[in-house]
Amino acid sequence: MQQDYREVVITGATGGLGSDVIAQLQRFEPASELGVSVRAPEKAEALSVAGVRVRCGDFNEPASLDHAFQGARRVLLISTRTPGNAARFREQRNAIDAAIRCGVEHIFYTSIVQRPGSVFDVAAGHHATEAYLASCGAAYTVLRNGQYIENLPTFLGQSLFAGDLALPLDGPTASVSRVDLAEGIARLLLGDAPLPESVLLTGPEAIDFAGVADIASRALRRTITRRTISSGEFSAALTERGFPPSLAQSLATGFASRAAGELAETDPALQLLLGRPLRRVADVLPELLAHATSLAPARVAS
Numbered sequence: 001m002q003q004d005y006r007e008v009v010i011t012g013a014t015g016g017l018g019s020d021v022i023a024q025l026q027r028f029e030p031a032s033e034l035g036v037s038v039r040a041p042e043k044a045e046a047l048s049v050a051g052v053r054v055r056c057g058d059f060n061e062p063a064s065l066d067h068a069f070q071g072a073r074r075v076l077l078i079s080t081r082t083p084g085n086a087a088r089f090r091e092q093r094n095a096i097d098a099a100i101r102c103g104v105e106h107i108f109y110t111s112i113v114q115r116p117g118s119v120f121d122v123a124a125g126h127h128a129t130e131a132y133l134a135s136c137g138a139a140y141t142v143l144r145n146g147q148y149i150e151n152l153p154t155f156l157g158q159s160l161f162a163g164d165l166a167l168p169l170d171g172p173t174a175s176v177s178r179v180d181l182a183e184g185i186a187r188l189l190l191g192d193a194p195l196p197e198s199v200l201l202t203g204p205e206a207i208d209f210a211g212v213a214d215i216a217s218r219a220l221r222r223t224i225t226r227r228t229i230s231s232g233e234f235s236a237a238l239t240e241r242g243f244p245p246s247l248a249q250s251l252a253t254g255f256a257s258r259a260a261g262e263l264a265e266t267d268p269a270l271q272l273l274l275g276r277p278l279r280r281v282a283d284v285l286p287e288l289l290a291h292a293t294s295l296a297p298a299r300v301a302s
């Protein structure tokens with residue numbers, strides 16, 4: 001009998017997707033069966049108070065992961081955003097190795113929709129992690145997560161006020177509500193059904209930024225016009241706004257990936273997991289924009 005058994009332990013629980021996943025897990029499972037592995041336990045105090053086991057785990061400190069994953073039946077590894085594919089792969093490999101050392105029965109990993117050979121520059125780190133998972137003999141599921149609808153306001157940026165949405169060429173993208181995604185992942189983590197080695201979790205429809213601009217225009221009752229700029233202009237504008245050049249360049253390759261159709265596929269898997277229709281961009285974005293525009297300085301928003 002293992003000490004301090006936990007049905008599920010997840011990493012990244014103080015991040016965007018991870019905090020949504022642990023909230024969904026708490027809906028379905030007693031907190032005493034759940035654990036989180038986080039870099040900064042003080043940020044997870046509310047979880048600790050609710051009875052979730054909170055332990056410090058850093059992908060760069062393998063011993064911390066042995067402690068954080070101890071007694072877990074299933075572990076969700078949330079991919080990190082560390083710059084550089086080799087560095088990210090090393091971190092994720094450390095986490096896989098720790099899960100195996102701890103005797104975890106099934107490892108889940110949050111990957112991307114894009115396939116090997118993608119033009120998206122962070123893809124190689126994900127695909128190296130997937131290949132490592134497949135080679136090490138553990139039972140695993142790769143979650144091929146769609147782009148979050150919740151990230152769209154960041155891309156819309158000042159266009160919400162200025163009306164000019166200047167972005168590189170893109171293509172239809174099956175963006176998904178992060179809350180729906182988190183619920184689907186929680187259901188997979190807790191389910192009894194046989195698990196696939198890979199599952200594509202997308203939204204229900206693929207739309208491009210011209211479509212997003214139309215939805216935003218209707219929501220805000222002002223015209224937002226989609227205009228295409230080059231990748232170079234886009235990266236330069238982001239760098240001017242204070243983004244690190246490597247991140248600006250990476251975001252530009254994300255647009256090239258959209259334009260190449262790499263994010264266009266829709267898959268019914270998530271809707272089947274939830275047993276209800278998924279939220280669409282037109283359902284989620286207006287709420288996000290109401291919040292974003294209410295935070296703007298009055299002289300800009302008027």
Ligand SMILES: NC(=O)c1ccc[n+]([C@@H]2O[C@H](COP(=O)([O-])OP(=O)(O)OC[C@H]3O[C@@H](n4cnc5c(N)ncnc54)[C@H](OP(=O)(O)O)[C@@H]3O)[C@@H](O)[C@H]2O)c1
Nearest residue numbers: 012014015016017018039058059060079080081146147148
């Ligand atoms: N599908 C999409 O639209 C999309 C968009 C962006 C990113 N992603 C990918 O999906 C992942 C989750 O997205 P997200 O929005 O939840 O990102 P996020 O908010 O940046 O969360 C990433 C989590 O990873 C944790 N982390 C980073 N480095 C770590 C390390 N060395 N050891 C342990 N934990 C570490 C972070 O810990 P802290 O909380 O301590 O910072 C954070 O909780 C991202 O990391 C990225 O790979 C997907």
